[in-house]
Amino acid sequence: xxxxxxxxxxxxxxxxxxxxxxxxxxKEIVSMRITGDFxxxxxxxxxxxxxIFAGMSIPVDTxxxxxxxxxxxxxRHARLVGATPEAIAQxxxxxxx
Amino acid sequence: MRRTFRLILPEEFDAxxxxxxxxxxxxxxxxxxxxxxxxxxSWKPSAVSIGYFQxxxxxxxxxxxxxxxxxxxxxITGGGAVFHDNEGETTYSIIAGEDLxxxxxxxxxxxxxxxxxxxxxxxxxxxxxxxxxxxxVDGRKISGSAQTRRMGVxxxxxxxxxxxxxxxxxxxxxxxxxxxxxxxxxKRKVVTSVxxxxxxxxxxxxxxxxKAFSSAYTVxxxxxxxxxxxxxxxxxRDKYSTDAWNFQR
Numbered sequence: 001x002x003x004x005x006x007x008x009x010x011x012x013x014x015x016x017x018x019x020x021x022x023x024x025x026x027k028e029i030v031s032m033r034i035t036g037d038f039x040x041x042x043x044x045x046x047x048x049x050x051x052i053f054a055g056m057s058i059p060v061d062t063x064x065x066x067x068x069x070x071x072x073x074x075x076r077h078a079r080l081v082g083a084t085p086e087a088i089a090q091x092x093x094x095x096x097x
Numbered sequence: 098m099r100r101t102f103r104l105i106l107p108e109e110f111d112a113x114x115x116x117x118x119x120x121x122x123x124x125x126x127x128x129x130x131x132x133x134x135x136x137x138x139s140w141k142p143s144a145v146s147i148g149y150f151q152x153x154x155x156x157x158x159x160x161x162x163x164x165x166x167x168x169x170x171x172x173i174t175g176g177g178a179v180f181h182d183n184e185g186e187t188t189y190s191i192i193a194g195e196d197l198x199x200x201x202x203x204x205x206x207x208x209x210x211x212x213x214x215x216x217x218x219x220x221x222x223x224x225x226x227x228x229x230x231x232x233x234v235d236g237r238k239i240s241g242s243a244q245t246r247r248m249g250v251x252x253x254x255x256x257x258x259x260x261x262x263x264x265x266x267x268x269x270x271x272x273x274x275x276x277x278x279x280x281x282x283x284k285r286k287v288v289t290s291v292x293x294x295x296x297x298x299x300x301x302x303x304x305x306x307x308k309a310f311s312s313a314y315t316v317x318x319x320x321x322x323x324x325x326x327x328x329x330x331x332x333x334r335d336k337y338s339t340d341a342w343n344f345q346r
Contacts (some may be wrong), residue, residue: 013229014177017155035152035346037177039229040201041246043149081175081202082229 001030006095014082020095022058029056029096038083045078058096065066065089100133100197103319104310106302107137107187113145113166119252120173121325122192127225127250131322132139133193134308137303139156139239142186145269146169148176148243152346161268172254173342176230179256180266185290187303189213191252191309195246197298206230206242209253213240216257216309237289257306259292259299299306 002024006016008076014037032053040046052068069085072078115138125131132151144167153159154167156178162169181188191209198205210226217224217234224234232240242255274327284340291302310316321329336342 017152019152021237033152033346035150035155037148037175038153039175039244041202043173043245047148077203082158 004095006089006091007036008087009085010038010083011057013084015092016087017084018088018091018095020053020092022096027058029058029060029092032092034088036083039079039081039082041067041079041081042076045076047078048072049078058093060089060092060096062089062093065072065092072073100112102193102310102314102316103132103134103189104307105134105136105138105319105321107139108306109139109141109183111142111333112146112170112181113333113337114329115140115144116146116170116172116337117268117324118252118321118325119190119192120332120336121329122190122321123250123252124246126192126194127248128139131325132319133189133197133314134319135259135314135316136190138188138190138193139181139183139186140168141313142167143183144180144181144187146172146181147171147178148172148174149245150175156271158269158271165215165265165269167269169343170337171345174243174245174252174254175238177241179241179268180269181256182260182262182265184299185260185262185265186256186258187299187306188256189306190252190255192232192250193283194296195249197250202226202244205251206244206253209244210240210242210255211257211333212274212309212313213255213257216305217291219305219308220291220295222291222294228318231332234289234294235285239289242289245266257302259302260292261288261290263288300344 004020016036019033064087066085214224230242239255244253270346
């Protein structure tokens with residue numbers, strides 16, 4: 001088990017930081033925490049959004065992550081401001097590479 | 098939903114009570130027990146507030162906060178870390194039915210920030226809105242805001258900098274540990290305050306805010322209700338002063 005961090009300033013947006021727990025033997029993400037100065041309404045949705053990543057196979061499928069995050073936001077009627085599913089997917093790839 | 102705003106003039110509270118009052122007023126507005134509200138307030142002792150999603154240890158130099166006897170509190174809103182200097186800033190909040198504002202979040206920031214910009218104009222300061230949630234003077238940030246919407250009620254709060262002690266400000270904020278040096282250098286150039294552009298006193302600034310809000314909305318001066326204060330006391334004790342809330346990230 002190891003920890004990894006990836007962070008970025010989204011163009012025209014806010015800062016995002018991913019703290020990822022990785023199981024190298026199982027080649028999967030154990031957990032992920034998404035922090036930063038972005039906005040997500042409702043705020044409580046962040047905990048469920050982070051659960052999307054638990055058990056995700058490595059190497060990650062960035063297109064799949066984007067779809068999952070978009071689907072989650074739509075299903076939860078949540079609005080992400082200052083961050084994007086693309087940026088989250090790219091950071092997940094960076095953290096797990 | 099009533100459309101005449103209650104305007105609460107500045108009072109000082111500690112960080113936990115300030116954030117608790119935001120939530121207590123939100124609940125009262127949501128339940129139709131209080132009118133839409135504009136609130137001006139200060140923080141005593143000085144404090145750092147962090148956004149809902151921020152990692153407290155990544156963003157705040159906790160040793161320095163404690164050494165100075167300041168407080169740190171997590172907001173219900175996203176956005177960045179803010180130093181609320183007791184002398185150097187005034188915080189505003191607007192808590193009202195969502196239907197009074199544009200549905201688009203950035204447009205609603207622009208509308209409300211426009212009121213602050215007109216307050217600055219009253220002080221002879223030309224300011225501009227920078228999406229998503231900032232106000233700039235000569236390209237430097239003088240105000241930042243954060244907004245949430247729950248159950249049909251919009252809560253937006255933000256700071257207007259009167260004077261900035263740059264060393265204290267950047268000693269308190271980490272700006273994410275390994276970027277600290279870069280941010281400390283650059284932020285000195287990107288933050289400004291009223292005193293850098295005007296001879297206005299802090300009272301002048303508050304008066305300009307009151308006049309700007311009064312021009313934008315129908316307002317009547319008011320105060321916190323007993324119910325709001327009692328509820329805020331509970332929220333301060335049981336939520337905003339707890340490690341469970343402040344250290345959740």
